[in-house]
Amino acid sequence: MRHFADDLSYAVERAGNPVVVGLDPRWDWLPSSLATGDPADFSRRAQAFEQFCCEIIDVVATQVPAVKPQAAFFEECGPAGMVALGHVIAHARQAGLLVILDGKRNDIGSTAEAYARGILGRDGQSAWEADALTVSPYLGADSLEPFVNIAEERGAGLFVLVKTSNPGSHMLQDQQLERGAVYRYVAEFVEEHSERTRGARGYGIVGAVVGATYPEQLAELRTAMPQTWFLVPGFGSQGGTAQDVALAFDQRGLGAIINNSRAINFAHRRPEYRQRFGEARWQEAVAAATREMIAQLRAETPAGKIAAP
Amino acid sequence: MRHFADDLSYAVERAGNPVVVGLDPRWDWLPSSLATGDPADFSRRAQAFEQFCCEIIDVVATQVPAVKPQAAFFEECGPAGMVALGHVIAHARQAGLLVILDGKRNDIGSTAEAYARGILGRDGQSAWEADALTVSPYLGADSLEPFVNIAEERGAGLFVLVKTSNPGSHMLQDQQLERGAVYRYVAEFVEEHSERTRGARGYGIVGAVVGATYPEQLAELRTAMPQTWFLVPGFGSQGGTAQDVALAFDQRGLGAIINNSRAINFAHRRPEYRQRFGEARWQEAVAAATREMIAQLRAETPAGKIAAP
Numbered sequence: 001m002r003h004f005a006d007d008l009s010y011a012v013e014r015a016g017n018p019v020v021v022g023l024d025p026r027w028d029w030l031p032s033s034l035a036t037g038d039p040a041d042f043s044r045r046a047q048a049f050e051q052f053c054c055e056i057i058d059v060v061a062t063q064v065p066a067v068k069p070q071a072a073f074f075e076e077c078g079p080a081g082m083v084a085l086g087h088v089i090a091h092a093r094q095a096g097l098l099v100i101l102d103g104k105r106n107d108i109g110s111t112a113e114a115y116a117r118g119i120l121g122r123d124g125q126s127a128w129e130a131d132a133l134t135v136s137p138y139l140g141a142d143s144l145e146p147f148v149n150i151a152e153e154r155g156a157g158l159f160v161l162v163k164t165s166n167p168g169s170h171m172l173q174d175q176q177l178e179r180g181a182v183y184r185y186v187a188e189f190v191e192e193h194s195e196r197t198r199g200a201r202g203y204g205i206v207g208a209v210v211g212a213t214y215p216e217q218l219a220e221l222r223t224a225m226p227q228t229w230f231l232v233p234g235f236g237s238q239g240g241t242a243q244d245v246a247l248a249f250d251q252r253g254l255g256a257i258i259n260n261s262r263a264i265n266f267a268h269r270r271p272e273y274r275q276r277f278g279e280a281r282w283q284e285a286v287a288a289a290t291r292e293m294i295a296q297l298r299a300e301t302p303a304g305k306i307a308a309p
Numbered sequence: 310m311r312h313f314a315d316d317l318s319y320a321v322e323r324a325g326n327p328v329v330v331g332l333d334p335r336w337d338w339l340p341s342s343l344a345t346g347d348p349a350d351f352s353r354r355a356q357a358f359e360q361f362c363c364e365i366i367d368v369v370a371t372q373v374p375a376v377k378p379q380a381a382f383f384e385e386c387g388p389a390g391m392v393a394l395g396h397v398i399a400h401a402r403q404a405g406l407l408v409i410l411d412g413k414r415n416d417i418g419s420t421a422e423a424y425a426r427g428i429l430g431r432d433g434q435s436a437w438e439a440d441a442l443t444v445s446p447y448l449g450a451d452s453l454e455p456f457v458n459i460a461e462e463r464g465a466g467l468f469v470l471v472k473t474s475n476p477g478s479h480m481l482q483d484q485q486l487e488r489g490a491v492y493r494y495v496a497e498f499v500e501e502h503s504e505r506t507r508g509a510r511g512y513g514i515v516g517a518v519v520g521a522t523y524p525e526q527l528a529e530l531r532t533a534m535p536q537t538w539f540l541v542p543g544f545g546s547q548g549g550t551a552q553d554v555a556l557a558f559d560q561r562g563l564g565a566i567i568n569n570s571r572a573i574n575f576a577h578r579r580p581e582y583r584q585r586f587g588e589a590r591w592q593e594a595v596a597a598a599t600r601e602m603i604a605q606l607r608a609e610t611p612a613g614k615i616a617a618p
Contacts, residue, residue, distance in 0.1 A: 024420070042436045072420045076427030078436025082391035106413050106445050108475040111333070111381045118385030127351045127387025136415050138447040138470055142477030161447055166417040168451030172494060175486045182481060182491065189480070 002122070004132055004157030005194075005203035005229055009254055011065035011098050013309040017294040018253070020100065020231070021060045022261025023069040023088065025049035029266045031282040046077040050084035054091045056265060059286045061095035063294065066131075068231075068259055071103040089130055093122065100231065101130040104161065105147075106139055112146035120147075121154035132157035134209060134231070137186045138172075148193050148206055157205045157229075162186050162221065165211025165234030183217070187225055194228040203229050203255065210248065212240025212258070219247035222255070230256040236263035236293070242300035253306040258297060264289045311431070313441055313466030314503075314512035314538055318563055320374035320407050322618040326603040327562070329409065329540070330369045331570025332378040332397065334358035338575045340591040355386040359393035363400045365574060368595045370404035372603065375440075377540075377568055380412040398439055402431065409540065410439040413470065414456075415448055421455035429456075430463035441466035443518060443540070446495045447481075457502050457515055466514045466538075471495050472530065474520025474543030492526070496534055503537040512538050512564065519557065521549025521567070528556035531564070539565040545572035545602070551609035562615035567606060573598045 012018050027039050027048070034052050037044040057067060069092075074085035092099045105115040119128045135147050137160055144160060151158050163173055163183045173183040187208065194204025204227050210218050212234035222230070230248050234240040235258050248256035267273045267289035268282035277285045297303040321327050336348050336357070343361050346353040366376060378401075383394035401408045414424040428437045444456050446469055453469060460467050472482055472492045482492040496517065503513025513536050519527050521543035531539070539557050543549040544567050557565035576582045576598035577591035586594045607613040 026419070070416075070420060070423075072414070072416055072423040072427070076423040076436065078427065079388070079392040079395040081427070081436070083388040086388040104415050104445070104448075105381075106415075107379075107381055108473070108477075110335070111379060114379075114381040114385040118381070118387065118390070127385065127390070136413070136445050136447050138445050138481060139413075139473050139475060140477030140480035140482065142475050164417070164448050166448060166451050168417075168449030171449035171498070172447060172481075172491060173449065175484075175491065175494070177484045177486065182484065185481060185484070 002155030003199040004151070004155060004205045006199040006201050007131070008065065008098060008157070008229060008257070009201040009203065010309050012254060012257065013306055015063065015065040016306055016308065017064065017297060018257045018303050018306070019064045019290065019293055019297065020066045020068050020257045020259040021056065021064055021264050021290065022102070022259050023053045023056060023067055024261040024265055025052050025073050029269060031268060031279050033280065042077045043080040046074070046080040046084040049074065049077065049081065050087050053088045055283055056286055057092050057095050057097065059283050060290050061097055063287070063290050066098035066100055066257060067092045068100040068102050070261065071101060086128065089128055093129060098131045100132040100134070100159065101128065102134045104134050104136045106136040106143055108139055108143045109146065112143055113150060116147045116150035120151050120156035125154050132159060132207070134159045134161065136161050141189055144189065151205050152197055157207060159207040159209050159231040160186060160190050162190060162208040163210050163214060163217045165213040165238050165240065169211065184224070187221055191225040191228050194225070198227050201254065203227055207231055209233065212245045213238055215244040215247065218245065222247055231259060232256055233259045236260045242296040246301040249302040251302060251305070253302040253304065260293055264293070311464030312508040313460070313464060313514045315508040315510050316440070317374065317407060317466070317538060317566070318510040318512065319618050321563060321566065322615055324372065324374040325615055325617065326373065326606060327566045327612050327615070328373045328599065328603055328606065329375045329377050329566045329568040330365065330373055330573050330599065331411070331568050332362045332365060332376055333570040333574055334361050334382050338578060340577060340588050342589065351386045352389040355383070355389040355393040358383065358386065358390065359396050362397045364592055365595055366401050366404050366406065368592050369599050370406055372596070372599050375407035375409055375566060376401045377409040377411050379570065380410060395437065398437055402438060407440045409441040409443070409468065410437065411443045413443050413445045415445040415452055417448055417452045418455065421452055422459060425456045425459035429460050429465035434463050441468060441516070443468045443470065445470050450498055453498065460514055461506055466516060468516040468518050468540040469495060469499050471499060471517040472519050472523060472526045474522040474547055474549065478520065493533070496530055500534040500537050503534070507536050510563065512536055516540055518542065521554045522547055524553040524556060527554065531556055540568060541565055542568045545569045551605040555610040558611040560611060562611040562613065569602055573602070
């Protein structure tokens with residue numbers, strides 16, 4: 001029986017780092033060798049996105065533990081985009097990576113179950129065969145439970161939005177209630193279910209999304225949620241640094257995975273890499289940007305202590 | 310230039326009622342003539358869902374103003390399901406119905422834009438060509454604004470989750486803050502943007518999802534949000550009655566559309582209709598259940614005052 005939290009610990013230790021490469025394809029930023037044909041043709045666009053993401057996967061599969069495809073960019077291309085997303089997820093799995101689908105799905109009852117059943121679980125358990133899914137908590141506990149139940153049944157994982165990296169996250173998440181901020185109510189739910197489902201390495205299958213751009217809350221939540229894996233967005237392009245995320249880890253360097261999408265996907269557009277590789281060798285820019293992020297995290301955070309399994 | 314709120318007023322008046330038929334296909338409840346083949350074959354399942362939904366659309370197109378396909382049930386079938394969803398949306402549009410995609414999508418910045426660009430707008434403006442989309446607000450104002458901007462550009466609409474129909478909606482939505490419950494913060498955002506974008510009929514393009522199962526909050530929010538269209542789920546199977554939703558309407562019978570999925574989609578499973586039509590004439594059960602709901606709303610709510618355009 002798989003256990004997502006244990007699988008994630010193992011994958012992080014095997015890779016020697018906690019980097020998640022987000023897969024966020026955007027037509028305007030693709031290397032010009034891929035952005036050919038009519039961008040208004042959704043099938044062509046989807047095809048280019050698929051090739052771009054699969055090539056990134058080929059580059060990073062030996063470097064990192066997991067990838068996080070962003071459903072929105074594929075959905076933007078209509079049904080053809082969703083077919084491409086299916087291929088990208090399969091390609092990542094076959095390359096030995098864990099796949100966290102970033103869909104921020106949410107609904108109630110049997111509708112939430114439909115999302116969970118369709119997305120979570122390998123080996124024919126689901127149509128999409130992702131290892132984990134991001135979910136949004138506004139609908140409340142009974143909207144999260146169907147996701148938790150099916151993830152648990154299948155040894156898959158979830159990452160519930162708790163405190164997100166965007167400036168507007170204060171609108172609801174930071175509002176003060178009797179027992180603390182709104183995000184603490186969600187954190188409590190998540191930690192409870194992580195505690196209940198924890199595996200051999202001390203972490204449960206219900207993770208939390210906690211932004212790199214709010215280091216104080218990151219530290220506060222690490223203390224409040226000792227058994228919860230954090231998925232930390234906001235590193236790189238959004239301004240989060242290695243030092244900002246240092247407090248997200250436990251003493252073994254586990255407990256947090258740090259996502260980077262744009263600065264890795266489109267490394268060929270960053271001046272330092274553009275100069276070194278040119279646009280034509282964009283895959284080498286991806287590899288170099290990934291190595292750079294790994295080195296930063298290993299040097300400046302407890303991720304430096306990650307030991308081989 | 311289209312304007313979703315005006316289009317919706319017109320569609321409601323032309324139909325003479327505010328009923329939205331949710332499209333929630335579930336394999337186990339399909340008429341046995343459609344549930345043929347292997348349910349583990351996602352393509353077969355998607356095909357059956359498409360046929361089921363398109364036949365429902367053919368029945369209700371002359372009865373109601375809009376349909377609301379639930380993305381989750383199509384997504385459950387993987388990429389093949391999303392292809393079917395595309396066909397269902399197109400079929401509904403061609404049948405003259407407004408299409409509200411129930412996806413509860415949410416994300417930040419350019420990712421939120423990708424969802425909005427991909428889903429909202431007819432006539433080649435987007436890949437999915439829906440008229441409106443449901444969105445979830447946990448990420449805050451800057452996560453909603455990209456949806457609002459693109460909807461506005463394209464004359465399309467949104468329905469933001471404000472107070473949902475499920476029992477667990479109290480977990481976050483009902484928590485009391487200084488200026489009222491959490492849901493009132495979302496309501497304020499929505500009403501502001503509805504006010505700003507209001508059309509000829511007094512309503513703006515940013516609507517609110519407000520559940521039928523909390524009549525008190527429905528009445529409270531109607532007063533607080535005079536320029537906002539309400540999409541009201543929870544009628545029928547979830548326990549909401551015509552009397553519960555009566556306070557959602559304005560004096561013209563506009564301002565609210567009432568969704569019913571299960572009790573219409575699977576009317577052939579309801580004892581009264583099963584006896585009358587048998588399973589084989591399930592389409593007639595759909596038509597009769599729709600007529601029944603329309604009659605209830607016209608008799609017991611201000612929807613009885615809806616006048617032809």
